[in-house]
Amino acid sequence: MGSLEDRNPHHFNPLDLEEFRTQAYQTIDFIINYYQNIETFPVLSQAQPGFLKSSFPNTPPNKPQPFQTTLQDVQTKLMPGLTHWLSPNFFAYFPSTISTAGFLGEMLCTAFNTVGFNWLASPASTELEILVMDWMAKMLRLPETFMFCGSGGGVLHGTTSEAMLCTLVAARDRALAVDPNRDVNKLVVYGSDQTHSTYAKACKIAGIAPENIRTICTTLGSEFGLEPRLVSEAMEADVAAGLKPIYLCATVGTTSSTAVDPVDGLADVARRFGVWFHVDAAYAGSACICPEAGLITGSLSTDPEYLKNKQSESNSVVDFKDWQVGTGRRFKAIRLWMIFQMYGVANLQSHIRSDIHLAKGFEKMVNSDSRFEIVVPRRFALVCFRLNPPRPKSKPKPVELLNRKLLEWVNSTGRLYMTHSIVGGIYFLRFAVGATLTEDRHVAAAWEVISEGADHVLRDES
């Protein structure tokens, strides 16, 4: 590299502060304009594979493009390929959210750009994360054993998968440490057929043999919750076969239908077999900030193993790099802190209740139309329903096909976006409320479109 000489570089200032101010203001205005007009775009992008290729040269520009050109490109070249996750008419998957406080927190995180891999590298990053993790645990009314101020603690992971992977590796290594053969092929993990698919992926990354990932069936009868008795039987059978159960994953709010596994009963089974018990509350965890959801958060406290680790036992500083896969870490805590600080717990609770309120409104509309039915009872802000019109016995109903057609028709209008799932062999539509900008009127308008779609597919069919 001796040849990487100074070639008399011409002046290039990537952080001219006045330019930064002007362009950042303009970007804010661009974003506000986007939110103001977000309802004019088809919610689900209508782009075809490869749409972007012809819009840009296939080599990077050698010279700078004017900022206005860049914003123009975002508007004209990228926007048609965006699915508008923040649209008030986005009812697919689980919606993502945005808030002023969250956005400002993200700005500060980017602006400081600290790399808080250990305490020393930026004390405020670590200590603020400790603070907000305990605030969060208190808001969820978890026992002190889950908090830094007790004997526990928490960490902000980038994804659910990473949280699963870190606990899986801990459970795996604990088992291997007492096995003279260190035979990973004897280790077995458990979940249900409703556990998120990312769980099986995390298990494979951790080196669990695919045939040792037990997927226990759930049924409509138990509202798709994982039955402790079945887990216990599966573990007994595995032990009898010379295998070693190490990990049980329960879910509070499954992705398909927001089913809630009976955490209490499962914790008992986990304790009896001495396995690590992990609770995935990626979706419904936030609902637990409302005291009326106490049944669930109460159950969480039955599990002293969850989140326990050697760092929590120590009284010295926390090095968060040891709590995650990577080494580098952004100052994510400041975003969460801004949300607490600028909104307060009462408003966050109100926000959750408002989502539930909207979902209940939608549920009523479904119930008021005899052509539709609710497939599983609504728990949070997801309504699982399907078109299932009464018909003479002589004419069997192609219910799944009808609903597939309905979904396609609805999404193709671009006026809203929903997705589907299948549980217990039943194909259904998922109406997931939670986008920040969604109001009563959007839910009502969405129902209009769905109802019109039902007219359409039923007319076609007859």
Next chain:
Amino acid sequence: MGSLEDRNPHHFNPLDLEEFRTQAYQTIDFIINYYQNIETFPVLSQAQPGFLKSSFPNTPPNKPQPFQTTLQDVQTKLMPGLTHWLSPNFFAYFPSTISTAGFLGEMLCTAFNTVGFNWLASPASTELEILVMDWMAKMLRLPETFMFCGSGGGVLHGTTSEAMLCTLVAARDRALAVDPNRDVNKLVVYGSDQTHSTYAKACKIAGIAPENIRTICTTLGSEFGLEPRLVSEAMEADVAAGLKPIYLCATVGTTSSTAVDPVDGLADVARRFGVWFHVDAAYAGSACICPEAGLITGSLSTDPEYLKNKQSESNSVVDFKDWQVGTGRRFKAIRLWMIFQMYGVANLQSHIRSDIHLAKGFEKMVNSDSRFEIVVPRRFALVCFRLNPPRPKSKPKPVELLNRKLLEWVNSTGRLYMTHSIVGGIYFLRFAVGATLTEDRHVAAAWEVISEGADHVLRDES
């Protein structure tokens, strides 16, 4: 959860657009003010463990705090605990950077908040990432087999560790698939004593037995590069012992001293033993955008295994969730795209050369003072040096202690921040140039402080 009722929620609007505009503008101004005054803060935070605890209540606020209070808290309560990674006087670890384009890209990423786990979920996110990955590969002059437009492709990972983990798992599973016993304990991986510590961690997460992680010694003689002959010998010995080599990690720009492993020779060894060859260029990879660094990028092209995977072979759409640990993923590509678009390749090259220019300037200062010496030849923008004054033979030199004292003295001034490392038993100081705001004058001032520190510790010692 049937009890999670609508409790007549009072109005809470987390995204009032005029409030958003006002507060976002104010946050921009706050950030600019921070950059303008960044040199007035001690670079390394002088905070003590637990400093933050008394600044905030131990439960989250129930009611919102005014925005001005929040910004004030950032200034008065958090700032003292920040280590200023963006300070022009930050010469520790490897500096982090900031640019207007990167910041604006991050804003748009946050604003759209798309979750691009598969193509359909937001086509523009996936297609823009494909575009910028190919742009990046072209800028690095990699062969087409590394590009989507060839038979390869790339993905933006959150951390180096994640990239290592994903390739390790692929290498592990390829080996296990042809082993009837699926015995992970027979698999061996290779790196040097200069490979980043995150490598051993990734290996452990992937379930490689700790005793099968070979750490091959490097020496000053080979400038701390990993010698292909030693790797070859280690692999031969392992094969003879019935073990199975699966993975070799080379580094272009090690963390301690920016050593460059001889990628060409190592690739030959990797090919001969049929092992996965991974090149970690987390630091020095960016230097390879300058054509004069062609020696290194040329070598990279000898490795067709790197980045190859089954998705690259397919001609259909790319689902990036299958390229990473997690499922969710932010629209990170837009940040990289903004940087390309708003700066152009020529400016990015100039920026790299400017960092090198500053490091060379510092190197000259070190060389001009006979009390100091350069420990390993400078390659990029890191200068490895130490205080090692000429002394009579009768008086043995406590060189390491002198340098520890010097480092502590320099960092305690708060005027700059450096870190240290040890290679080949030699304790030395690392002066890493690369913070966005660093100019000649900061390097010169840093040298003044270091020189003053040398006077101080040598006076103390005599």
